[in-house]
Amino acid sequence: MNDIRVLIVEDDPMVLEVNKSFLLKTKGFSLVGEAQSGEHAYHAIKDKKPDLILLDMYLPDISGLELFYKIRNDRLPVDIIMITAARDAKTVQELTRLGAFDYLVKPFRFERFQQALENYARSRKKLTNKTELKQNDIDEYYRNTFEQQKELPKGLNxxxxxxxxxxxxxxxxxxxxxxxxxxxxxxxxxxxxxxxxxxxxxxxxxxxxxxxxxxxxxxxxx
The missing domain is CATH 1.10.10.10 (Winged helix-like DNA-binding domain superfamily/Winged helix DNA-binding domain)
Known part of the structure; x- marks a missing residue:
C-alpha cells in the first residue's frame, strides 16, 4: 500500500522541523511538501495533491480557519488535522463542524502525534478499500473514528x-x-x-x- 502523502502548513521554522521529524518517524506516511503561509499552502495543495494536511491556525497572511473554508468551498479532496496553539472552544467547535479529523494542541508529545496519524490511516483504509459501502461499514467507520480518540478504559494504558x-x-x-x-x-x-x-x-x-x-x-x- 502506498504511503499517505502529507503537506505540513506551519510558519514557525522550529515547529515545522519538529513536525517533520515526527512525521518521518511514523510509518506509512511521506512528506510531499511544506508551506509557511496560507497562499503558499493553497497552491501547494492544488499542485502536489496531498492526502492529508497538518494545518496550523496562525499563519502570516490568512488564518488556518480561512484556509480551511477555502479548501472546503473549492471542494479540494484533502483531509485535515489541525496542529495549533489555538484552544478556545469556539474555534475547536468550528473546525470540528468543518470536518477536521483531529485537533492537536501545541505543545504535544510524539505519542499523541503518532496516535492522530495512525487513527487517520485506519479510518482512511476503511473507506478506500471498498467501492461501495454498506450501512455497517459506515457505522464502523464513524464508531472507530470517534472511539479511537477517547481515553482507554480503566485498567488499560x-x-x-x-x-x-x-x-x-x-x-x-x-x-x-x-x-x-x-x-x-x-x-x-x-x-x-x-x-x-x-x-x-x-x-x-x-x-x-x-x-x-x-x-x-x-x-x-x-
Whole structure:
C-alpha cells in the first residue's frame, strides 16, 4: 500500500522541523511538501495533491480557519488535522463542524502525534478499500473514528496497548493470546484483556479454529 502523502502548513521554522521529524518517524506516511503561509499552502495543495494536511491556525497572511473554508468551498479532496496553539472552544467547535479529523494542541508529545496519524490511516483504509459501502461499514467507520480518540478504559494504558499492536503488526499473521504473550513477555491474561478490547472496537479480528475436542481457539490479527 502506498504511503499517505502529507503537506505540513506551519510558519514557525522550529515547529515545522519538529513536525517533520515526527512525521518521518511514523510509518506509512511521506512528506510531499511544506508551506509557511496560507497562499503558499493553497497552491501547494492544488499542485502536489496531498492526502492529508497538518494545518496550523496562525499563519502570516490568512488564518488556518480561512484556509480551511477555502479548501472546503473549492471542494479540494484533502483531509485535515489541525496542529495549533489555538484552544478556545469556539474555534475547536468550528473546525470540528468543518470536518477536521483531529485537533492537536501545541505543545504535544510524539505519542499523541503518532496516535492522530495512525487513527487517520485506519479510518482512511476503511473507506478506500471498498467501492461501495454498506450501512455497517459506515457505522464502523464513524464508531472507530470517534472511539479511537477517547481515553482507554480503566485498567488499560497506551504504552502497553502500543506494545501489543506493534507486535501484532510485526508478526503479521493470526496469533493466540498465549503466543502473543510469549512474544511480548507479558502475562497471557493481560494480553487477552487488551486483545478483547481491540476486538470490541473492531481494531483486531478474531478467528475461531476448532480442534477435535474442547472449546475453539481464538486467533487474533489486525
Amino acid at each position: 497506551e504504552i502497553t496497548m502500543k506494545q501489543i499492536t506493534d507486535k501484532l503488526k510485526e508478526i503479521n499473521q493470526p496469533v493466540t493470546a498465549e503466543q502473543l504473550a510469549q512474544n511480548t513477555g507479558m502475562a497471557r491474561v493481560t494480553v487477552r484483556k487488551y486483545l478483547d478490547y481491540l476486538a470490541s472496537i473492531s481494531e483486531v479480528k478474531i478467528d475461531l479454529k476448532y480442534g477435535t475436542v474442547g472449546r475453539p481457539t481464538k486467533y487474533y490479527s489486525l
